[in-house]
Amino acid sequence: MKFAIYQMEVVAGNPEKNREKVQQWVKELALGEKPDTIVLPELWTTSYTLEQLQDVADDAGEPTRSFLSELAKEYDVNIVGGSVANKVDGKVYNTSFVFNREGKLVHEYSKIHLVPMLNEPLYLSGGQEKVKTFELEGVKMGVIICYDLRFPELARQLALDGAQVLFVVAEWPTPRRRHWTSLQVARAIENQMYVVSSNNIGSLNGVEYAGASMIIDPWGDVLAQGSDNEEEILTGSLNPDRVLEVRKEVPIFDSRVPHLY
Numbered sequence: 001m002k003f004a005i006y007q008m009e010v011v012a013g014n015p016e017k018n019r020e021k022v023q024q025w026v027k028e029l030a031l032g033e034k035p036d037t038i039v040l041p042e043l044w045t046t047s048y049t050l051e052q053l054q055d056v057a058d059d060a061g062e063p064t065r066s067f068l069s070e071l072a073k074e075y076d077v078n079i080v081g082g083s084v085a086n087k088v089d090g091k092v093y094n095t096s097f098v099f100n101r102e103g104k105l106v107h108e109y110s111k112i113h114l115v116p117m118l119n120e121p122l123y124l125s126g127g128q129e130k131v132k133t134f135e136l137e138g139v140k141m142g143v144i145i146c147y148d149l150r151f152p153e154l155a156r157q158l159a160l161d162g163a164q165v166l167f168v169v170a171e172w173p174t175p176r177r178r179h180w181t182s183l184q185v186a187r188a189i190e191n192q193m194y195v196v197s198s199n200n201i202g203s204l205n206g207v208e209y210a211g212a213s214m215i216i217d218p219w220g221d222v223l224a225q226g227s228d229n230e231e232e233i234l235t236g237s238l239n240p241d242r243v244l245e246v247r248k249e250v251p252i253f254d255s256r257v258p259h260l261y
């Protein structure tokens with residue numbers, strides 16, 4: 001499976017412009033790289049325009065769901081749709097949608113852990129659903145959103161449920177860039193899974209975003225890493241046999257003794 005990650009500079013508070021950017025990007029990819037799966041970052045329609053979210057958020061996933069579904073079908077590509085502000089019954093969630101090449105919604109997840117350092121709890125509601133895996137092209141995967149990366153039990157649960165790939169969609173600030181890169185490598189090593197991430201670049205209200213989107217293999221080797229401040233496309237591919245090889249070589253899932261901790 002070939003991936004393409006959009007390390008994007010989001011136009012703050014302008015969903016229409018950001019949809020245009022994504023549409024243009026996918027069109028160009030279809031002519032060149034022809035990836036199987038594309039990955040977008042966190043809050044890619046609005047960025048952290050928290051005070052405007054009631055106005056610029058989606059309404060029960062629309063129009064993002066229809067937009068991504070059409071894009072997936074038109075360009076024959078799976079889409080891990082980053083996340084968007086999504087208003088449901090008056091509450092705004094930070095929600096990720098995943099579509100397969102047929103344009104079918106295969107997964108929906110709302111960010112569980114809200115970030116105090118970015119005032120998320122004042123404007124957003126945390127997802128209440130238990131995490132689940134999904135499948136694309138026969139491979140089990142999971143998606144988490146940015147701050148969720150700091151909670152190893154979330155990624156571990158997805159690994160225990162069979163995920164071989166963990167997507168991390170993010171808008172992670174530069175002052176904590178080392179945490180961002182180190183924790184991704186840690187999640188890959190401790191769960192022996194691929195970690196594939198998309199982070200924003202650019203800045204808003206004095207907060208700069210760190211880029212450094214990554215593709216990490218189940219041994220913890222970094223296969224690709226984005227720059228800190230350029231819009232760019234990262235590409236790489238996944239070999240599910242590599243997960244099995246690493247899990248055979250260092251069999252942590254057989255060695256766990258969970259009833260003692």
Ligand SMILES: NC(=O)CCC(=O)C(=O)O
Nearest residue numbers: 115146147171172173176
């Ligand atoms: N958008 C986020 O969730 C940022 C997370 C963050 O800043 C951190 O964990 O540090």
